[in-house]
Amino acid sequence: MKRTILALLLGLALSLGGLACQEEGPMEKAGKKADRAIEQAREKGADLLDKARKTLEDDAP
Numbered sequence: 001m002k003r004t005i006l007a008l009l010l011g012l013a014l015s016l017g018g019l020a021c022q023e024e025g026p027m028e029k030a031g032k033k034a035d036r037a038i039e040q041a042r043e044k045g046a047d048l049l050d051k052a053r054k055t056l057e058d059d060a061p
Contacts, residue, residue: 024032
């Protein structure tokens with residue numbers, strides 16, 4: 001009985017470990033690409049905002 005439970009738990013652990021090592025699918029790749037694009041847009045927006053602030057500060061009397 002104990003051996004059966006142990007064997008089942010071991011089999012479950014090995015199968016779950018195998019699932020974690022699979023290659024990325026197309027949805028994961030698309031998600032990562034979208035995340036990178038959003039981050040780049042956020043950084044560019046922050047840079048533009050900083051430049052606009054500096055311009056307004058320099059032009060202020």
